[in-house]
Amino acid sequence: xxxxxSAEHITVEFGGLVAVNDVSFDIPEKGIVSLIGxxxxxxxxxxxxxxxxxxxxxxxxxxxxxxxxxxVPHKIAAAGVARTFQNIRLFGSMTAEENVMxxxxxxxxxxxxxxxxxxxxxxREEKAAHEEARSLLEFVGIGKTATEFARNLSYGDQRRxxxxxxxxxRPKVLLLDEPTAGMNPQESAVFVDFVHRIRDEKGISxxxxxxxxxxxxxxxxxxxxLDRGEKIAEGTPAEIKSNPRVIEAxxxxxxxxxx
Amino acid sequence: xxxxxxxxKNKKQKQSASARSWAISMTLIALGxxxxxxxxxxxxxxxxxxxxxxxxxxxxxxxxxxxxICALGLNIVVGYAGLLDLGFVAFWAFGGYAAGWFMSGFFxxxxxxxxxxxxxxxxxxxxxxxxxxIIAALIAGFFGIIIGAPTLxxxxxxxxxxxxxxxxxxxxxxxxxENIGGFNLxxxxxxxxxxxxxxxxxxxxxxxxxxxxxxxxFFLAACMVFVSLRIRGGRLGRAWLAIREDxxxxxxxxxxxxxxxxxxxxxGAFSGGIGGAVYAxxxxxxxxxxxxxxxxxxxxxxxxxxxxxxxxxxxxxxLLMAWINATGLPAIGDxxxxxxxxxxxxxxxxxxxxxxxxxxxxxxxxxxxxPEARIKMISHENDDExxxxxxx
Numbered sequence: 001x002x003x004x005x006s007a008e009h010i011t012v013e014f015g016g017l018v019a020v021n022d023v024s025f026d027i028p029e030k031g032i033v034s035l036i037g038x039x040x041x042x043x044x045x046x047x048x049x050x051x052x053x054x055x056x057x058x059x060x061x062x063x064x065x066x067x068x069x070x071x072v073p074h075k076i077a078a079a080g081v082a083r084t085f086q087n088i089r090l091f092g093s094m095t096a097e098e099n100v101m102x103x104x105x106x107x108x109x110x111x112x113x114x115x116x117x118x119x120x121x122x123x124r125e126e127k128a129a130h131e132e133a134r135s136l137l138e139f140v141g142i143g144k145t146a147t148e149f150a151r152n153l154s155y156g157d158q159r160r161x162x163x164x165x166x167x168x169x170r171p172k173v174l175l176l177d178e179p180t181a182g183m184n185p186q187e188s189a190v191f192v193d194f195v196h197r198i199r200d201e202k203g204i205s206x207x208x209x210x211x212x213x214x215x216x217x218x219x220x221x222x223x224x225x226l227d228r229g230e231k232i233a234e235g236t237p238a239e240i241k242s243n244p245r246v247i248e249a250x251x252x253x254x255x256x257x258x259x
Numbered sequence: 260x261x262x263x264x265x266x267x268k269n270k271k272q273k274q275s276a277s278a279r280s281w282a283i284s285m286t287l288i289a290l291g292x293x294x295x296x297x298x299x300x301x302x303x304x305x306x307x308x309x310x311x312x313x314x315x316x317x318x319x320x321x322x323x324x325x326x327x328i329c330a331l332g333l334n335i336v337v338g339y340a341g342l343l344d345l346g347f348v349a350f351w352a353f354g355g356y357a358a359g360w361f362m363s364g365f366f367x368x369x370x371x372x373x374x375x376x377x378x379x380x381x382x383x384x385x386x387x388x389x390x391x392x393i394i395a396a397l398i399a400g401f402f403g404i405i406i407g408a409p410t411l412x413x414x415x416x417x418x419x420x421x422x423x424x425x426x427x428x429x430x431x432x433x434x435x436x437e438n439i440g441g442f443n444l445x446x447x448x449x450x451x452x453x454x455x456x457x458x459x460x461x462x463x464x465x466x467x468x469x470x471x472x473x474x475x476x477f478f479l480a481a482c483m484v485f486v487s488l489r490i491r492g493g494r495l496g497r498a499w500l501a502i503r504e505d506x507x508x509x510x511x512x513x514x515x516x517x518x519x520x521x522x523x524x525x526x527g528a529f530s531g532g533i534g535g536a537v538y539a540x541x542x543x544x545x546x547x548x549x550x551x552x553x554x555x556x557x558x559x560x561x562x563x564x565x566x567x568x569x570x571x572x573x574x575x576x577x578l579l580m581a582w583i584n585a586t587g588l589p590a591i592g593d594x595x596x597x598x599x600x601x602x603x604x605x606x607x608x609x610x611x612x613x614x615x616x617x618x619x620x621x622x623x624x625x626x627x628x629x630p631e632a633r634i635k636m637i638s639h640e641n642d643d644e645x646x647x648x649x650x651x
Contacts, residue, residue: 051511074511077513078513082512091504091509107498115494166512168512
């Protein structure tokens with residue numbers, strides 16, 4: 001399987017502190033992969049490299065056959081790398097629908113002049129955008145909330161809205177940063193199916209950062225483990241479960257197998 | 260599902276209906292004011308006439324419309340895009356001087372006439388007011404981009420400081436612009452006066468044609484309202500609000516931060532230029548000392564008082580503050596002094612008042628007198644629910 005997004009030998013230093021050290025990593029096309037590791041392992045830093053928020057000290061990020069290492073975040077997003085945030089970052093005083101429509105910015109063509117004049121082309125485009133936003137909200141299961149302000153939604157709905165907003169970028173890759181944080185086990189189980197639906201129905205490749213091992217093991221096709229900025233293991237869930245280095249990283253030295 | 264769509268449709272209709280009812284009632288009030296001052300005013304008893312001269316003179320009404328135009332421009336920058344701009348007076352000055360340059364006898368070394376009603380024999384550049392207004396807006400917009408390009412990379416407080424600086428520098432340039440390498444740019448502190456009368460339907464609007472000027476100013480303010488509402492509802496307006504709410508998330512959703520902020524700044528500057536040109540026709544001249552820091556602050560206070568982001572709130576804030584500034588404070592002061600036989604100079608305390616209003620608004624009514632519907636709903640329904648949006 002060819003990879004849609006790949007990081008090659010990424011190293012990030014913050015003033016002498018090495019946050020990520022020579023990590024290579026692939027997201028296969030239409031794959032679901034996870035990035036796990038103890039707190040401070042460099043997962044979110046790595047995420048921020050992929051989305052252009054940080055620039056790596058050395059290494060390259062390739063997306064769909066092109067190098068995107070030096071691109072600014074909004075160009076990477078517009079090219080089709082969408083993300084959600086660990087601590088939800090919605091536009092609180094905009095409606096759910098508007099939140100989704102913001103992410104269509106790079107697809108819409110209306111200019112200042114056509115908006116002021118209200119030309120037919122602009123009206124058609126707006127109408128189509130409304131409908132697309134509506135269907136995305138339906139897709140993630142919060143169609144009823146279209147006119148609610150994002151800040152007024154329940155926690156679970158806000159998480160779903162973040163996904164709907166990311167999908168509005170029409171991405172090829174979706175990066176989910178701890179999407180089940182704060183969910184109870186039932187909600188997490190529903191979420192696993194939801195991730196599969198996104199991949200199957202939209203054909204999007206998915207990368208998760210996740211702490212909930214039950215979710216990770218159920219949802220992932222491949223797992224990469226980071227510890228202190230280094231890649232210590234990579235493989236299928238079964239391989240990762242029995243990998244002694246992974247167990248050591250999570251539980252410390254001297255603890256026997258049997259996680 | 261069907262119910263939700265229905266509900267939404269109703270809401271949308273309600274929103275546009277409320278915008279329409281606002282627009283209709285404002286237009287009716289404006290026409291009423293115009294008809295009253297044009298046709299009825301002279302026939303009213305002297306007591307009524309003098310009451311209006313003290314409490315609501317026509318020139319104050321016109322001036323407050325100029326403030327409305329500028330406040331709506333600043334609302335795009337501060338209210339929509341969330342960029343704190345403390346130097347808006349710079350754009351007002353550019354607009355004013357554009358009017359001074361292109362519709363007066365100031366450049367008397369040339370003799371250019373186009374669409375102006377002034378006599379062809381008078382030297383200087385005399386262009387039609389409508390053309391000058393567009394030139395003024397373009398000049399201000401151009402400098403908005405020049406000033407904005409390097410400064411909009413800064414974050415909130417630093418942006419406020421740098422714009423504050425530009426708001427001081429530009430008027431200083433005009434104040435001292437009497438002799439720039441032998442070229443008289445601005446006539447220094449003497450200012451440029453008079454500027455040409457506005458011509459409309461073959462009529463010259465002299466200093467006392469306040470009724471016609473009122474209609475023109477009202478028309479321009481109405482255009483600003485229309486443009487503000489249209490942009491707000493479209494792609495760009497959504498991007499501005501998103502930047503105001505969360506800059507980083509906006510950029511992660513494909514919104515180009517610099518370009519979008521710069522557009523907000525340029526549109527604001529553009530309106531400031533129009534406001535400046537209109538102001539020049541209102542006072543029939545350009546005087547450097549009027550373009551001071553206080554204008555930026557008063558405009559900001561108008562936007563905050565009215566309700567950041569809400570066009571109708573900003574209009575009410577602007578009308579109210581402009582009236583207090585021009586007429587209310589002196590008139591109240593005179594009444595107070597006459598009643599209690601004191602001699603307090605009330606107008607000199609206007610900044611105490613405006614500063615006090617800003618502080619009180621921030622303490623007790625942060626969303627303004629007439630907040631944008633969305634903000635109001637949230638801050639009143641959801642005061643203690645912040646845990647929802649926090650991380651973990």
